[in-house]
Amino acid sequence: MLDFFRWHDILDIIIITVIIHRLLLLLVGTRAMQLVKGLLVLGVVASLARVLDLRTLSWFLGKVLGVLIIAIPIVFQPELRRMLEELGRGNIWRRKRAQKKAEALSQEITRALGYLKGQKIGALLVLQRETGLRDFWSTAVRLNAEVSQELIIAIFWPDNPLHDGAVIIDRDMILSAGTYLPLTENTNLSRWIGTRHRAALGVTEVSDAIALVVSEERGEISLAINGHLSRNLKDNQVYKLLMHYFGAEENERRSFLDRIQEEIRSLWQ
Incomplete structure (x- = not known):
């Protein structure tokens, strides 16, 4: 033969x-x-x-x-x-690269939040979308750094001067750290909701951004979007939400907000 x-x-x-x-x-x-x-x-x-x-x-x-x-x-x-x-x-080649990039970025952030949750270290990540957040990150510490697990953990590590503020991410770049956000004006919130959660709700009330919060008291991850808060997300749920964010441009038929809201509803079914 x-x-x-x-x-x-x-x-x-x-x-x-x-x-x-x-x-x-x-x-x-x-x-x-x-x-x-x-x-x-x-x-x-x-x-x-x-x-x-x-x-x-x-x-x-x-x-x-x-x-x-x-x-x-x-x-x-x-x-x-x-x-x-x-x-x-030739979209298949671009889609393949975009998919791999979305997976890598989602894994970096999921691992970082998972570690912070396990150590009960508070954190607040804001993912910028169509509405620009320049008014907030322009007065913060500008980083313009690539997203990485190590950098996110280092920013929120206790005694780091930047750990009290929020990190703003625009796609694959960390724009700023130590960012101060407006607190929510909702007066009907429970007492358990602290400053980070109120800031996460506040920024999502004035923009289309989404925010991920790690509670240092309860060691859990919460999601804020469109002025609503979902608590105690699992790591795989966080990963799916991040894949929706980083891969939003790949889905032309459904809006990002629609897919996120559907994912939130599925968390409690």
């Missing part, structure tokens, strides 16, 4: 592998991905039927697959069109 195996065959295998991989990436998160899984199951069953010489089952699956070949392009026309459009624009 090695005598008939040429270098062209290796190149051929590599090209086919790359094409299949890219096509699967385009299908991830769509209805068509479920179809692919179903076709794989049918393929496995059909192969077993042939090996075991189950003629009736083989004939039936052959007819089903024949019908599917005609039906698939009709039923999944929107997904196929979107896939070809993205392939033509």
